[in-house]
Amino acid sequence: MDYDTYGSNAVELAIDLANADRDDPGWVRAFLDAHTEWFTEGTSLTLPEQDAGQVAQTATLVRDVALAESEPDVMARLNALLALASPRPYATDHDGELHLHYARPDAGAVEQLTTTVAMGLSQVVVQHGWQRLGVCSAEGCGNVYVDTSRNASRRYCSNTCASRSTVAAYRARKRA
Numbered sequence: 001m002d003y004d005t006y007g008s009n010a011v012e013l014a015i016d017l018a019n020a021d022r023d024d025p026g027w028v029r030a031f032l033d034a035h036t037e038w039f040t041e042g043t044s045l046t047l048p049e050q051d052a053g054q055v056a057q058t059a060t061l062v063r064d065v066a067l068a069e070s071e072p073d074v075m076a077r078l079n080a081l082l083a084l085a086s087p088r089p090y091a092t093d094h095d096g097e098l099h100l101h102y103a104r105p106d107a108g109a110v111e112q113l114t115t116t117v118a119m120g121l122s123q124v125v126v127q128h129g130w131q132r133l134g135v136c137s138a139e140g141c142g143n144v145y146v147d148t149s150r151n152a153s154r155r156y157c158s159n160t161c162a163s164r165s166t167v168a169a170y171r172a173r174k175r176a
């Protein structure tokens, strides 16, 4: 599986967004500030209220796609997400390597974000299968992930959750 392309990296942006902690009222700005490399230079990351609402909606839809348990569900949710996107792809080599961007370079931050996330997630799902998306098995986590392992064996969102669960299982065995 080749995850070295922009399209595949964009799925990581989608996963990050779905897992963003939305408790803080300033979470959208914090998320954008942590992912500035995804926006064309000069894009304003200060959003009006309704734009922040669309970012939350996008985050929920990505999560819904990852949680879906059948192909029809995945398709419906993916299409809901794609309906928010405004793709206008163009080729660029701004980082030294020729690749595609999905949104207009002069689009606002939300349009760039939504389009990149929707296209990145869709590409991975149609190319590699919707089973590649999952929810973390660690107790009390609930984060979603994209499984890029060769044998599709991933069960946790992070190494932290994987080792936390290993320790918990070990303790449970010892108690038993």
Ligand SMILES: [Zn+2]
Pocket (backbone or CB within 6 Å): 006, 092, 094, 095, 099, 101
């Ligand atoms: Zn790029």
Ligand SMILES: [Zn+2]
Pocket (backbone or CB within 6 Å): 136, 137, 138, 141, 142, 143, 156, 157, 158, 161
């Ligand atoms: Zn986790």
